[in-house]
Every structure is written in C-alpha cells, then in structure tokens.
Amino acid sequence: MNTANRKYKDSVFVDLFSEDEKAKENFLSLYNALHGTNLPLSCPVENIRLDNVMYMNIVNDVSCLVDNKIIVLAEHQSTINENMPLRFLQYIARLYEKLQTPTDRYLRKLSKIPTPEFYVFYNGKEEYPETTTLKLSDAFMTKSDSQPLELTVKVFNINKNKGAELLTRCKPLEEYSLFVEEARIQTQLDSENGFTNAVKICIEKGILKDYLLRKSKEVINMLVAEYDYDTDIAVQRQESLMIGIEQGISQGAYQTKLETARLMKLKNFDIVVIKEISGLSELEIKNL
Template sequence: MSKHNRRYKDSVFVDFFGEDKNAKSNFLSLYNALHDTYLDASTELEALRIEQVMYMAFRNDIAYLIDGKIIALSEHQSTINANMPLRFLQYAARLYERIQNPRDRYLKYLKKIPTPEFYVFYNGEEDYPESTTLRLSDAFMTVSEKPVLELVVSVTNINYNKGSRILHTCKPLKEYTLFVEAVRRHLQLDSENGFKNAIKECIQNDILREYLLRKSKEVMNMLIAEYDYDVDIAVQREEEREIALQEGISEGSYQAKLETAKTMLAMRYPLEDICKITGLTKAEVEQL
C-alpha cells in the first residue's frame, strides 16, 4: 500500500454517484428510492461541486440540483460523525453561494431558493442503527423549544445485513454496498491483493460489472486513496496533539500515538513508516 498523502482523490462513492459517465443514472435511481418517484433520464440535473483542494472536509460529499431541491449526500465508512449537521450547514452555505447571484440577497422581493436535503449513508463495521436522524439543534448549548436555526440529516445504515429498504429499491446502491463488503473481506484475507481480488470477484458475480470493467485501474487508485485518507486523518490528529503538547497540554499524547500506530498496523503499513510517523520505537509498536 502506498504512503499516505494529502492530495485529494475522489472516492469510489463520489465517482460512482457523482462523476462517472453513468453517475446521473445512478443518482436518479437513488433519488427515486429516497422520494418514491419515477424520474427518468430526461430530468434536468445539475451536479454541484465545491473545489475540493480548498475544502478537504467535503471530500466525500455529493450534491445535485434537481426538482427544486439541493440533494447533498455523504458516505461514511467509519464511525458516524455526530457533527454532520454543522458540517452540512457549512457545506450548504458554500453551495448556495455558488448557485445564487450575490445581488439576489439585496432584492426587495423574496427570492426563492432550492430546498436542501441531507443524507448520510453509513457502511462501516461498527454497530449502528438501521436509520437515525441528526439535528443541528442537538449541539446548541442552550436548549430551545423552537430553535431559530435547524438542519436535519437523515442517516441510513446501508450494510447489507441491516436489510435497509433502500437497498431493495436502488440497485446501484445495493451493488455498491456489496462491492464494499467484498473489498473488506478480501483485504482481511490478503492485504496485498485484496483490492484486486475484490474487483475480480465482483465482476464475476455481476456486481458493478460494467463500471469495474471500464475503470478497474481507476477504482484501485481510488480505493488506495480512501484507505490512505483514513490513516492520514489519524496522523493529522496526532499532529494536532503534538502542537497542543508544545503549548503545555500533554494529556493523552502518548496514548494517541499508540492509537495511530494501531490504525496503521491494521492497514498493514510497514513498521518503519509507523515509527517515523508516530515517533514510537520499534519495540513499542511491536508490543501492540
């Protein structure tokens, strides 16, 4: 597996539902499953993309302008972030800045704007409910019966064993979920060839077959980037703790290094790289 880097690369989720030549069809299938509609290829659809180099926090987000709505999607393959409503609030503000004329905010009459909807699809390995709702108001320090600002995020667990209804009504999402499961299973069996073997198996089993036949090399690169990104986040958190240590806040620093090392060991990073990044000795890492 390659060393981690901080240059943005699309995830398979973003490519499949947002960038690929068939992304429009895949997204429409997902939209119809979410709204019980039957929109077809003739539907007007505009992809909204924020410059990812500037906003790495939104690397795994997709947004479309459709049917008078902004549909924002995000995928999580690790623990759900309880702060997603706040993150989507910041994301939505930038999307509206992109699609609205700056002068519209000063108009005398009311200027209508697309209605936003926010969705998170979770397919991580930790136990999580089939569906839940996150609200921005839950983060407010002062509780109010009628919050003056609210943002609601719908979270769906799309792991296949959860039996979510949407997997039965949206074939592209179902196949994507099965693909992710295959990747994880093959990585556990063979860390060096797991990605390649998972792609091969899915093609044989008619899971994302056409997509993988066209883009197997690109998918390999995206998968490597996705798994590197998870380690990179752990590294960045460790760096933040080191800065805090220099400022006199030392609690948890050593434990954070151990947690980062555990994450990298699980992803089969070389021992020398782990020691270099965390600052731990070989003996300390080998004891984990």
C-alpha cells in the first residue's frame, strides 16, 4: 500500500491497516472478515486517504479502494459521536471529487462510482453494544417513508471483553484490541512508563509481535501523540463548556438587571436611583 503520504497524525490503528509494510495484508484480513470473502494478497488495494482530514479530526481513519468499493474505516477511542454519518457524508463527497475527473459529472452517460462502505471500530472505556448501526436519516428534522438521502455506518465494539465475533475472524484486529487493552492497563499502573511496558509485555505474549519488534519506538511515540491529542481535545471541550456556562450566567444577570429597572420605571422611581440600583446606563433604562 502507498506509504508516501505521512502528513496525518500517526496512530497505531492507521499504521497497521494503512501505512505499515504489512498494512495491505492486515487490511485484506479485515475486509475478508467483514464480508465473508477470501480476497488474496494479490488483490489490488489503493490507499486513498484524504490529504486534509478536517472532517475526521478526532478519529483515525483508513480509506481504501478495493473490489470496486471504497472502504472507510475509523477508530474511536472516546464516546461514539452520533454525527459520524454526517461526517462520513462530507468525507465521501471529497473522496469522490478526488477520484473523478472534473468532466465526469457532466457526461451524458452514467458515470459509475465505487460503492462506499463505512465502519467504526470502538475501543473506548464506556459501555457500548457489540454492534450497532448509525443512520444519517436519524438526524433529519422531518421524516418521510422514503428518505431522499441515506448513509449508514456500522459500528463494532472491539473491546475484547465484548466478545465481538469480528475479532475471531480477523487476527490483526483481535491483536490490536488486546494491545490497546494492555496499554490501558499499564498506563494506569505506571503513567510514565506504561506505553513502554505495554509494548514489552505484548511482545512477550506474542501480541502484534512482529510489528512491535520492528517499530516499538515509533509505536510508543504514536501512543504518546494520541494520548496528548485526546487530552487536548478533552481540555478544549471543558473550556468551551465553562465559557458557555459563564456566558449563560452573564446573560442571565443582565436580564435580571433589565427586569429590575423595568419594574422600577413602572413605579416611577427616579432614573438616577434606577441607575444606581440596576447598574444600567441611562440610555438602556430609557429604552426599556
């Protein structure tokens, strides 16, 4: 698979199924597990990830063209985002723009396009079903018997304790799940050396052994980058929430001042007194 483009925020998931020297083998193993097929390693697989992942900036994505299909895979380590169908819609539109020549859409003859499929692999810590399906139409403000536009996303919980059947059919995904679980355990035991310890333990257990022996240092760096990124996102969300709360309190306080001044005007209080008690300006009071 093409490994020329390394602009993306690296992750172990993306590297395993899109960038590594054995990524094609891993990807085909996953594809066959999803479809019940047996595509050989000789089957053409083209990495078509976008150069700019503005729509997918909090998930790790893999996009490949194989068997006349566009397979879009995404890993989610935090709470599942129910807006994923919309984000995938924006993503696939840009992929089609990339794959087609500008004149194709104006041809009188039907221009065939690869069939898209969307999958999310969840390995976060919160409870989530083994499998579920998210639909774009769930976000529509009005419903109809026949929706004019639909996009479905199949979500798999790949935490080992959920016993997802898919893991038994795809060894690379199963071992990746075990690796994530070990990394989670070790970082809780030792926040400074947890990732390093997890890599060593997994090598000893034979989990992603070949991959980790070849790329242990790079894997540790990717894990650290992912951890820092997720922490940064969480902090930004918390800051946004606090700003919203503060703005709400401020707006509420202002409304209280207006109501106080309005009542005082109705009681014919002097405007100087109203200004002193409400804290409003003379113009604001006159405009009530």
